[in-house]
Amino acid sequence: MYQDKGQCSEPISEVKSLITEIQGSGECESRTKVKKQSSRSTKKLADKTRPYSWGLRNYVQLGVFLVTIAIGIHFFIYVHQAAGEGAITVSRPAGVEGFLPIGALMGWKLFLLTGIWDPIHPAAMVILGFAAVISFALRKSFCGWFCPVGTLSEWLWKLGRKILGKNYRLPLWLDYPLRSLKYLLLAFFVWTIFSMSRLAILAFLSSPYYKMSDVKMLFFFTQMSGTTGVVLVILVLASLIIRNFWCRYLCPYGALMGLFSLLSPTRVQRNPETCIDCKLCSEVCPYHLTVDRKLRIVSPECNGCMDCTLVCPVRDTLELKTIGMGKSIWSAARLGLVIIVLYIGLVYSATIVGHWKSSVSTDEFRLRLQEIHLSKYTHP
Ligand code: SF4
Numbered sequence: 001m002y003q004d005k006g007q008c009s010e011p012i013s014e015v016k017s018l019i020t021e022i023q024g025s026g027e028c029e030s031r032t033k034v035k036k037q038s039s040r041s042t043k044k045l046a047d048k049t050r051p052y053s054w055g056l057r058n059y060v061q062l063g064v065f066l067v068t069i070a071i072g073i074h075f076f077i078y079v080h081q082a083a084g085e086g087a088i089t090v091s092r093p094a095g096v097e098g099f100l101p102i103g104a105l106m107g108w109k110l111f112l113l114t115g116i117w118d119p120i121h122p123a124a125m126v127i128l129g130f131a132a133v134i135s136f137a138l139r140k141s142f143c144g145w146f147c148p149v150g151t152l153s154e155w156l157w158k159l160g161r162k163i164l165g166k167n168y169r170l171p172l173w174l175d176y177p178l179r180s181l182k183y184l185l186l187a188f189f190v191w192t193i194f195s196m197s198r199l200a201i202l203a204f205l206s207s208p209y210y211k212m213s214d215v216k217m218l219f220f221f222t223q224m225s226g227t228t229g230v231v232l233v234i235l236v237l238a239s240l241i242i243r244n245f246w247c248r249y250l251c252p253y254g255a256l257m258g259l260f261s262l263l264s265p266t267r268v269q270r271n272p273e274t275c276i277d278c279k280l281c282s283e284v285c286p287y288h289l290t291v292d293r294k295l296r297i298v299s300p301e302c303n304g305c306m307d308c309t310l311v312c313p314v315r316d317t318l319e320l321k322t323i324g325m326g327k328s329i330w331s332a333a334r335l336g337l338v339i340i341v342l343y344i345g346l347v348y349s350a351t352i353v354g355h356w357k358s359s360v361s362t363d364e365f366r367l368r369l370q371e372i373h374l375s376k377y378t379h380p
């Protein structure tokens with residue numbers, strides 16, 4: 001493993017003033033001078049940047065993360081009340097279904113084949129649909145802006161950097177094969193689902209297991225086995241050391257979003273005419289993409305975080321652009337606003353058309369919860 005230095009998330013005022021200062025002389029001469037001085041100063045400047053300063057994206061991530069925690073607590077209370085004999089004063093929160101992506105994929109296959117919207121965990125399909133739409137339209141921005149697991153992953157490597165003073169990168173001979181793991185996992189799930197007939201999918205989606213799969217997921221954490229605990233600790237430790245360990249190597253959901261983003265008309269573009277080769281964009285990229293060497297970033301790893309565009313010291317040199325729109329329209333504020341408005345709009349629309357709340361009644365849920373230890377609730 002080798003050290004991973006230089007991380008920043010804000011425009012660097014030092015480089016900007018350097019450019020302003022030099023722009024007094026002739027254009028060609030000034031650019032050469034900026035390149036030379038900037039290259040000499042890059043390391044020093046990168047050290048001066050504030051790697052843990054928060055931008056708007058981080059506040060969006062924090063908001064989504066807190067809402068996710070609130071949904072988790074809400075669900076815990078619901079299950080706790082349903083397990084008792086008293087009144088149930090809260091409803092089953094639909095947002096928890098965002099953690100059921102396999103069922104959501106099956107639901108989408110069923111919907112595309114038959115027009116039937118899964119009534120058991122309908123919100124799972126809405127959330128997967130939302131993730132796919134923004135990943136197609138705005139790179140893999142679901143991962144960079146919204147996903148609470150991605151947020152936790154980012155917090156962990158930033159914390160690790162604070163504790164250890166640096167993050168590490170795996171050597172390329174290990175990094176490449178490990179990065180394929182998430183695609184292999186995705187391929188396994190997609191192949192399994194595509195090989196299922198519509199009857200098999202209907203049977204799965206109406207099975208006792210699937211009806212209680214959100215509770216099974218809750219028990220996965222509240223009644224954690226020793227093995228699960230050990231695996232989680234290993235993941236946390238690896239995430240402290242390596243940037244976005246889970247997202248980079250293991251997350252099949254992110255792999256799917258990356259594939260959608262390959263078709264995206266939006267991408268980071270660099271203007272080589274004005275670029276001063278300071279390399280700050282590459283240093284700041286959480287996925288170690290060589291932004292300073294590319295004209296445009298088409299990698300499925302790019303999560304649309306915009307950190308590279310924010311750190312670039314030369315105006316209009318590195319921008320997130322959508323094909324056919326000429327000048328860039330994407331600032332972090334606009335991107336964040338579009339993502340949040342789209343999510344709220346989709347949830348509201350799904351609620352109106354009855355595709356958000358599960359059809360499993362509270363009485364049925366309560367009965368099933370009492371027998372959840374039976375074999376019919378094991379994974380079919
Ligand atoms: S290329 Fe830029 S937008 Fe894409 S992940 Fe790297 S820093 Fe974020």
Ligand code: SF4
Nearest residue numbers: 275276278279281312
């Ligand atoms: S595109 Fe990258 S290398 Fe070029 S000036 Fe901007 S930050 Fe520096």
